[in-house]
Amino acid sequence: MNINQKSAHDRSVLSREFHLNLPSKAFRLGWLLAGLVVGYVASGIHVSSIWPLLFITALAGVSGNWTA
Amino acid sequence: MVGTIAPVVYRNSSLSWRKAATVYTLGSISGGALTGVTVGFLGSFLPASSYHSYVPLFIGLVAISYSLHEMHIVALPHPEWRRQVPAHWRYRFHPYITAGAFGLLLGAGFTTFISTTSYYVVWLTVSLYGSPALGAFLFAIYGAARASLLWPLSKWAATFDLMPRLSQYVDLTKPMMRQVNGFALAMFGAYSIFVYLSPPR
Numbered sequence: 448m449n450i451n452q453k454s455a456h457d458r459s460v461l462s463r464e465f466h467l468n469l470p471s472k473a474f475r476l477g478w479l480l481a482g483l484v485v486g487y488v489a490s491g492i493h494v495s496s497i498w499p500l501l502f503i504t505a506l507a508g509v510s511g512n513w514t515a
Numbered sequence: 516m517v518g519t520i521a522p523v524v525y526r527n528s529s530l531s532w533r534k535a536a537t538v539y540t541l542g543s544i545s546g547g548a549l550t551g552v553t554v555g556f557l558g559s560f561l562p563a564s565s566y567h568s569y570v571p572l573f574i575g576l577v578a579i580s581y582s583l584h585e586m587h588i589v590a591l592p593h594p595e596w597r598r599q600v601p602a603h604w605r606y607r608f609h610p611y612i613t614a615g616a617f618g619l620l621l622g623a624g625f626t627t628f629i630s631t632t633s634y635y636v637v638w639l640t641v642s643l644y645g646s647p648a649l650g651a652f653l654f655a656i657y658g659a660a661r662a663s664l665l666w667p668l669s670k671w672a673a674t675f676d677l678m679p680r681l682s683q684y685v686d687l688t689k690p691m692m693r694q695v696n697g698f699a700l701a702m703f704g705a706y707s708i709f710v711y712l713s714p715p716r
Contacts, residue, residue, distance in 0.1 A: 469690055475586040475697070482582065482698040486705025490713060494706070496571075500640065503578075503703045504653045507633035508547075508660025510696055511624060513689045 535614040536669070540662040542618025547658025548651045550623040551641055555650030558642035570643045575707030577639060578700045581632040585697030595629040622658030630689070631696040636703065 470478075489499065566573075584591040600617045608616070620626045624634055637657060641650040668681060 469587060470694070472588065475588060475694070478694060478698055479582055479586050479588070479701045482701025483579070483705040486702040486707075487709050489702070490706045490709035496710065499703050499706050500637075500653065501656060503633050503699055504637045504656045505660040506696060506699050507624075507631060507637050508657040509664060510631040510633060510692050511621070511629070511657075511661045512664045513630045513685060513692045 535611055536665055538611050539614040539618040542615040543622030543658040543662035544655050546619035546622030547654035551650030551654025552647045554638060554641045555645060555647035559645035561645055563645050571707045571711040574640055575704040578636050578704030581635060582697045582700035582704060584632055585693045585700060593632060596626055597628060599627055618662060622661055624657060631693060633696050633700060
């Protein structure tokens with residue numbers, strides 16, 4: 448398998464294994480709703496405000512590696 | 516960046532990849548901290564007393580709005596400086612200086628492409644609270660996180676054969692990263708809003 452075929456093979460494997468294509472709108476809305484629910488639960492269990500802020504900051508930093 | 520500061524680049528060289536990666540990481544943390552101090556300082560000029568109590572609500576609404584943007588449900592403004600780090604610096608300066616300079620620029624965040632809008636929420640939080648100390652702390656965390664992936668991914672950049680595959684995997688997983696950010700922004704936004712709405716303890 449040459450390098451170009453191998454890349455196409457890897458791409459198809461990744462797409463199947465990690466569902467890298469954009470999911471349906473319904474799934475995305477459900478995913479967003481799940482985030483809202485987790486946030487609501489976190490507000491109810493008296494998590495200190497700094498922790499969600501630290502989490503979103505760290506995530507922003509790590510995500511910055513996925514540049515355009 | 517993993518391809519630039521990679522073991523393969525320093526192979527057969529008297530220079531040390533680990534030293535370059537360390538300089539890059541320290542530069543990224545410093546760039547973040549400098550940005551945070553500046554944003555916090557500029558935010559201190561805002562009339563905080565008039566809106567301070569509403570900050571969690573506003574930040575929560577912005578976070579949820581950008582969660583919708585990350586999920587590709589709505590399209591919101593995504594301002595960014597559409598440029599990369601100056602590639603020619605690799606040939607112009609000593610590798611350690613280049614690593615540190617790249618770290619400074621990438622740790623600041625706004626000097627290159629902004630891949631996810633979580634960055635805006637952090638920026639907004641620091642500026643609305645108008646605290647240079649908070650800004651330095653948060654953006655230093657941002658800088659450290661920005662540089663963090665360099666270390667575990669270095670093994671992928673140990674040979675030239677693996678580097679294109681690393682780039683490919685990063686490219687392929689970008690939509691997934693946007694979805695993760697969308698979820699995290701929704702979570703953060705809901706948390707901020709419900710904390711604001713909950714009665715004082």
